[in-house]
Amino acid sequence: MSNDFDLIRQYPWLPSLKIYRSDLASINPIEFIKDIITDPSKEVLWDRIYEFFKSAFDNLEYFSYYKIDDLNIYFYLSLRMLLIILNNKSISYRVANLYSKITYNELATENDSNLYSICKDLKLDIKYEQEPIIFRKIAIKDQLETLQTKFKIHFSDYLKLSSRLKDDFRKLINNALKDGYVYLRPKSLSRLIQEYVRMKILKFEGDIENINKLKEDLLKVQEFKDLYDSIIADWELKKERFEYSFETAFKKGEDISKNFPTCMNEILVKAEIGQNLQHTERLIIVFFLLALNCPKEFIINIFSKQPDYDENKTTYQVEFAKKKGYVPHACSTIKSLNLCMAQKHNDKLCLDGYFSKKNNKQKKISHPLFYVQFKQYHSAKLKNKDKIQEKND
Secondary structure, three states: OOOHHHHHHHOOOOOOHHHHOHHHHOOOHHHHHHHHHHOHHHOOHHHHHHHHHHHHHOOOOOOOOOOOOOOHHHHHHHHHHHHHHHOOHHHHHHHHHHHHHHHHHHHOOOOHHHHHHHHHHOOOOEEEEEEEEEEEEEEEOOEEEEEEEEEEEEHHHHHHHHOOOOOHHHOHHHOOEEOOEEEEOHHHHHHHHHHHHHHHHHOOOOOHHHHHHHHHHHOOOHHHHHHHHHHHHHHHHHHHOOOOOOOOOOOOOOOOHHHOOHHHHHHHHHHHOOOOOOHHHHHHHHHHHHHOOOOHHHHHHHHHHOOOOOHHHHHHHHHHHHHHOOOOOOHHHHHHOOOOOHHHHOOHHHHHOEEEOOOOEEEOOOOHHHHHHHHHHHHHHHHHHHHHHHHHO
16 A cells, blocks of 8 residues: 555555554453543544534534544544444444545545555455556537546456445446456446445444443443433434424523423422532533523522532533533433433323324333423413414403
């Protein structure tokens, strides 16, 4: 390969990663994560990963935070690790689609030498001619276009890479073939590599027992668990979004706590009477209220009766959380922390769920924000019904 490490740095999915970064290839996953956490130069990595998942959940085809820097290898390996323990096909497909599209855009700017080196690293049977070969002439609007290339790939590798691509023009019968080799222009070759990357990200190795053990160990690392919980929360909210569309934002002078799930009201009651809140309870209520666009002064005041209250410190922490823009914890996380209060307060919406118009069946609430959205939707619906009744009377 030419510029070996530069290519690995840009394309960490290449097999040669194991050679040029053998230290990462052989490192224990726990040590890998701890290395990221304890290294100040890698501090921005967590945010980059979280933003990537949010972009993937929105089905975007670009990622504005993507950078080819010293963190790119760590970024790729962390994505793979997270997908393994998330073990969710829908999430994996979205992440793989976005990452492979980014890869395609990068490959589209490569020179022939690097593109050839990448293919050789992938152990593809590919040949590169010094002079362009004319492999087809096609007529487009009475104009004759000559197709030429310096690349040709063995048909067996072509079939392996193109088998999941459904476009008719990618079928072997529709491509120029000579002596067992398919002629491809750089753009088409890059598309095949994109598919290789997509499938590599989707490929999981290892048995369920080992994956569950890995997940258990990784979630003991608090910083990693926070990232994991944020991704889960964002995904749960994404699944529920737009089912019952309604504005959940804070409005001055209006008490919206009547629409809060019991887990959130429990934390607010404890804060009001001055009971010392756990660290996780503080994070949960801050993320939740910020997502409702509650003013920071309102949130800061909630903690004013805490035994360890420090206005400057609390202000900084609330502003920092707002800047990060984390999605509130999902119900699954709240339950895992033993902070779900549905049984204690007999919350019927949490316990019984709601009727999903999209799926035409009963569904469980999976996110506190959707709980608020659902309650506000129905409150507004009842108000409108009462207004109509008053007019009729």
